[in-house]
Amino acid sequence: MPRPVVAAAIVDSLSDPTMLLACSRAYPQELRGQFELPGGKIEEGEDPTAALTREIAEELGARLTIGERVCPEGGQWWPILGGRVMGVWLAEVASNSQEPRAGASHLEAKWVPLADLAALPWIAADLPIVEAVVTRATR
Numbered sequence: 642m643p644r645p646v647v648a649a650a651i652v653d654s655l656s657d658p659t660m661l662l663a664c665s666r667a668y669p670q671e672l673r674g675q676f677e678l679p680g681g682k683i684e685e686g687e688d689p690t691a692a693l694t695r696e697i698a699e700e701l702g703a704r705l706t707i708g709e710r711v712c713p714e715g716g717q718w719w720p721i722l723g724g725r726v727m728g729v730w731l732a733e734v735a736s737n738s739q740e741p742r743a744g745a746s747h748l749e750a751k752w753v754p755l756a757d758l759a760a761l762p763w764i765a766a767d768l769p770i771v772e773a774v775v776t777r778a779t780r
Contacts, residue, residue, distance in 0.1 A: 642724075643723055643724055643725045644682045644683055644684075644685075644725070645682070645683050645689070645718065645725065645726050645727065645728065646680060646681060646682055646683070646721065646725050646726070646727040646728075647680045647681070647683055647689050647690075647692050647693040647696065647727065647728050647729075647730070648677070648678035648679060648680030648693070648727055648728070648729050648730075648767075648770075649678060649679055649680055649693055649697055649705060649707070649729070649730055649731075649732040650678055650711055650729055650730070650731050650732065650770070650771075650774040651678075651679070651697075651705065651732050651733065651734065651741065652731060652732070652733055652774075652778060653733065653752065654733055655706065655708045655731060655732070655733045658731075658755065658778040659754060659755060660752045660753060660754050660755065661752070661753055661755060661758060661771070661774065661775075661778075662679070662741055662750055662751070662752055662753075663676045663677075663750070663751055663752075663753045663758065663761055664676060664677055664678070664679045664700075664701075664743065664746075664747040664749070664750045665677075665747055665748045665749050666746070666747060666748070666764070667745065667746055667747055667748050668746075672764055673748070674748060674762065675762050675763060675764045676761045676762060676763045676764065676767070677763070677764045677767045678729060678767055678770060678771070678774075679696070679697060679700050679701055679741075679746075679747070679750070680693060680696050680697070680700075680727070680729075681696035681699070681700065682696075689728050690707055690730065693705070693707065693728075693730060693732075694707070697732075697741075699744070700744050700746050700747065701741035701742060701743070701744060701747075701750060702739060702741065702742055702744065703734055703735075703738045703739060703740065703741040703742075704734070704735040704737065704738035705732040705733065705734065705735055705738070706732060706733050706734075706735045706736075707730050707731075707732045708730060708731035708732055708733070709730065709731055710728065710729065710730055710731075711729045711730065711731060711770065711773050711774055711777055712729075713769070713770075713773070719766070719769070719770050720766070721766040721767070722764070722766050727766075727770070729770055729774075731774065731777070731778075755775050755778055755779060758771055758775060759771075759772075
């Protein structure tokens with residue numbers, strides 16, 4: 642079974658979110674330019690939130706304050722590409738962190754108003770997760 646993946650739905654504020662950080666993939670070629678929630682694979686024996694903290698530091702050079710999980714209906718993990726599953730947490734940039742920036746994995750990292758997220762070309766597996774994040778953030 643493939644290693645599980647973690648991702649952060651990074652919002653401008655955990656208490657009153659109005660924007661989400663959307664990241665467009667640099668590779669592989671078939672996903673290039675499509676948007677995703679940033680994150681990555683959990684290493685063997687690694688705690689999921691520790692993996693998320695590590696992956697965001699590596700990919701975006703930022704530290705996070707991690708909030709609550711965003712789970713699919715009836716489950717803890719979202720089905721994604723290649724038979725993998727992904728755990729997703731709401732998060733905000735920590736007060737002592739630099740602003741997130743696109744690294745080698747992404748072409749760009751940009752703040753997008755929640756109401757405008759559906760207009761982006763999301764990786765198909767990430768779209769229902771983004772919709773769940775918007776629903777959670779706007780209630």
